[in-house]
Amino acid sequence: MKLVFATHNDNKLKEVQQLLPKNIELLSLKDIECFDEIPETGATLEENAKIKADFVTQTYGLDCFSDDTGLLVDDLNGAPGVYSARYAGEQKKADDNMAKLLAELEGSNNRSAHFKTAIHLNLQDQSYTFDGIVEGQITLARHGEGGFGYDPIFKPNGYDKTFGELSSETKNAISHRGRAVQKLVEFLKNRAT
Numbered sequence: 001m002k003l004v005f006a007t008h009n010d011n012k013l014k015e016v017q018q019l020l021p022k023n024i025e026l027l028s029l030k031d032i033e034c035f036d037e038i039p040e041t042g043a044t045l046e047e048n049a050k051i052k053a054d055f056v057t058q059t060y061g062l063d064c065f066s067d068d069t070g071l072l073v074d075d076l077n078g079a080p081g082v083y084s085a086r087y088a089g090e091q092k093k094a095d096d097n098m099a100k101l102l103a104e105l106e107g108s109n110n111r112s113a114h115f116k117t118a119i120h121l122n123l124q125d126q127s128y129t130f131d132g133i134v135e136g137q138i139t140l141a142r143h144g145e146g147g148f149g150y151d152p153i154f155k156p157n158g159y160d161k162t163f164g165e166l167s168s169e170t171k172n173a174i175s176h177r178g179r180a181v182q183k184l185v186e187f188l189k190n191r192a193t
Contacts (some may be wrong), residue, residue, distance in 0.1 A: 001025065001188070003123075004032055006052040006066035011148040018172060019181045024188065032060055045070050045082055046129060049120035057122040065121040069177060071150050073138060074112040076104060084150070094149050098142060102153065111138040115154065115176035119184055128187065131155065132179025147171060 004027045005146040007013055013028050020026055022092040029035070038055045045068040052066035072078045080101065088096035104109060112135070135157045142152040144164025152164030155159035156174055163171050172178040 002027060002063070004029070004056050004060070004062050004064040006034075006056045006064055009148075012067070012177070013123075015168070015172060015177060016181055019166070019178060020185060021189065027062075028058070032056070032062065034060065040068065040082070042068075042082065045116060045118040045156040046120065046131075047064045048082060049118045049129070050127070053120040053122050053127075058096075063121075063123045065119055065123075067117050067177065067180065069115060069149075071101075071113060071115055071154070073101070075108045075110040085119070098150060098153050101138065101150070102141070105138055112136075113138050113154065115150075117176040117180040119180045121187075123183060123191075130180050130183040130187070132176040132181070132183065134174060134176045134179065182189065 001023065002025045005013060005016055006029060006038045008029055013026070017026055035054065038052045040048040040051065041050055048068035049066045052068070056062060056064040056066070068082070070081045070084045071082050081095070084097070085092050088100040095183045114133050114135045117132045121130070137155050137157070137191045139155050139162055141155050142164065144152050146165060146168065147163045152162055155162045159166065163175065
């Protein structure tokens, strides 16, 4: 089975490839020669994921899934949320986003947050959605060089290390994206039987 993952993010692509069974050939937007920056104009993560998947399916006629992920911080009323990638501006720089978030939480005693991933799948003229959530805390400073995005400042509940310090295997097993992709994988396996 061939599936397009509607992303230009190589880190996300690698992470998802590690989770999918070998009988699914994962294609990126680059593989199908889609170099458009698909606008994420939805008000929710689910809407953004659907917009991206629908664009690929309607434009290229291919089965596709897309994700949108947000970091939702309790003390900031769920911000940055759908604006997580461009929280500090359209340049979408992780260092700038983390710096802005840490500055906004300075002095806050409530550092609870959660990551949420929403996946939208278009498969054989049907649509399906899956999600994954991981609860945790925003640290006071950055820790670790691994992962990407906000990983160096997010410590999942039950762990004493940030996503930036945990191995990719551990992160994939417990992360929001890992959980959402696992639901997608289970769905695809059940359809194949």
